[in-house]
Structure formats: structure tokens, C-alpha cells
């Protein structure tokens with residue numbers, strides 16, 4: 001599949017600060033990639049290099065196969081950028097703002113209006129099309145920003161902390177919209193955020209960024225494998241038994257690493273490998289009643305915690 005964004009061994013040095021340190025990253029067409037990291041991790045610097053706004057000290061940056069440093073104008077034509085706070089002409093309506101963007105991008109007037117109205121509908125601003133942008137709420141501005149970015153029909157959309165300041169319901173709607181638009185239009189999306197649960201919701205892949213370094217990247221499962229060197233699979237079971245010491249018996253399950261009783265009466269069983277039905281069979285053969293059995297997976301939350309706690313050592317490898 002076509003690679004739309006590629007960073008090859010990219011570093012950016014600001015005097016004494018190394019904002020980005022030997023970053024290698026490939027994002028495929030149609031993919032939603034989340035660049036996740038705390039403030040100061042280097043996310044904005046990376047985005048600015050992709051947009052050709054700042055040059056890397058070392059390495060190469062390509063967007064749609066175009067060298068971002070030497071051909072920034074061509075990159076700009078293909079990339080839509082949504083900063084965390086979009087600037088609009090406050091006295092102009094949402095529709096007028098979009099039409100202005102269309103003119104600046106050389107779109108024909110009739111086509112521009114058709115596209116603007118269609119986009120306003122897609123981002124749920126149909127009823128606010130003729131309202132002044134200055135009267136839009138924060139969430140509405142971001143949605144108008146997304147429509148504005150899509151006016152020039154970009155192949156790549158870059159969103160820098162797009163949900164800052166939006167209320168929780170607005171965030172859900174906004175993220176869902178990005179996902180739908182990306183999948184419908186085969187848009188490649190790079191989204192920066194320090195909000196892990198948001199990234200988790202819509203991204204196909206996530207890159208964990210700290211102190212200019214990409215510590216790990218991949219989908220949830222591969223992140224788990226990369227970050228949890230003692231990778232294991234955990235199951236939560238709820239059983240009924242008259243046995244005096246079920247914990248000891250559960251410890252005899254083949255491949256078991258640990259059995260930890262929980263305060264709610266359930267057990268967390270840690271296995272070396274994913275269960276293939278053995279767990280339930282063992283429990284039933286022991287004569288226990290099995291009320292429930294569920295796989296416990298590490299969420300991005302745990303991964304994030306772990307990466308902050310162990311960030312130094314993970315990053316230095």
C-alpha cells in the first residue's frame with residue numbers, strides 16, 4: 001500500500017534542545033495515525049517539519065512522496081492542516097469562510113459552493129452555515145475547521161490537538177466524524193494528542209512519543225508486545241466452589257504464571273499464552289462452577305502509565 005507520510009531518521013535540534021531525535025515513521029494511505037505524547041514531546045515540531053514550516057536538522061521528510069523541505073508548496077497543496085485553534089474571519093459566516101478558502105485555492109465558484117454546502121452537512125453545521133463564525137462555539141469552530149481543511153480535497157490531513165477545549169459530547173462527535181471521513185475518502189490522517197483515550201478510539205495505529213523519541217508504534221496489540229516485555233495474557237474468572245484453597249488449585253492450570261484473588265471474589269489468572277479453551281475445561285473438570293471468564297487486555301491507559309514510568313529506560317534502548 002502507498003506510503004503517504006514518511007520520516008527517515010529525522011532530528012530537529014533547537015540550540016540545546018533536541019526536539020525530535022532520529023524519528024523513523026511511515027504512515028500508509030487511508031490510515032489514521034495518532035502521535036501521542038505529553039507536552040514538549042516534539043509532536044508540534046514533527047508536524048511543522050511535515051508541513052515544510054521548519055527544516056529538520058538531519059533526515060528526510062516526505063508527504064505523498066514529495067520532499068517536504070525542498071518542495072513545501074506542493075506539499076501544502078496536498079495536506080490539510082488543522083491547528084489547535086483555527087483562525088476564521090469572525091464577521092463572515094461559516095459558509096463564506098469556506099468559500100474564501102475555495103477562492104484562495106483556485107476552486108471554481110459553483111463547484112466551491114456545492115462542496116462547501118456538502119462539507120457543512122458532513123460536519124453537522126448545515127443549520128449554522130449562515131451564522132457568523134464569531135458566534136460559533138469552540139466545538140463548532142473545530143468542525144468548521146475540518147470542513148475548511150477538506151475544501152481543497154487533501155490527501156493527507158494533519159490535526160494538532162484537535163479536541164482541545166471541546167466538551168466531552170462534542171469530542172465524541174468530532175472523533176467519529178474524522179473516522180467516518182477518513183474511511184469514506186481514503187484520507188490519511190495524522191493526529192497529535194496527549195489524550196490517550198481519544199487516540200485509542202479512532203486511530204488505526206499509535207506512536208508513543210516522549211522527549212523527541214518514538215518509543216513504540218503500532219496497533220494496540222503490538223504496542224503491548226513492544227512495551228510489556230513480560231508480555232502475558234490475563235483472564236478474569238468468576239467461579240463457584242466449596243474448595244478451601246481454589247487459588248492453589250488454579251495455579252496448576254497449564255501455562256499459568258500467577259493467580260491473583262480480587263476483592264470482588266474473582267481471580268485474575270495470568271497465562272504465558274492465549275487460552276484456547278483449556279482454562280474453562282480445567283475449571284469445570286475440577287468441579288467448580290464457572291460463572292464468567294473474560295480476557296483482560298491492557299488498555300492504552302496502562303501502556304501510557306507504563307511508558308511514562310519506564311520511559312527513560314525504554315527510550316534509551
Ligand SMILES: Nc1ncnc2c1ncn2[C@@H]1O[C@H](COP(=O)(O)OP(=O)(O)OP(=O)(O)O)[C@@H](O)[C@H]1O
Pocket residue numbers: 014015017018019037038039040041042043044045046
Ligand atoms: N522554536 C523553538 N525554539 C526552541 N525550542 C523549541 C522551539 N519549538 C519547540 N521547542 C522545544 O522543543 C521541544 C518540543 O516541543 P514541541 O512543541 O514540538 O512539543 P509538543 O509535543 O508539540 O508539545 P505541546 O503539546 O506542548 O506543543 C520542547 O522542549 C520545546 O521547548
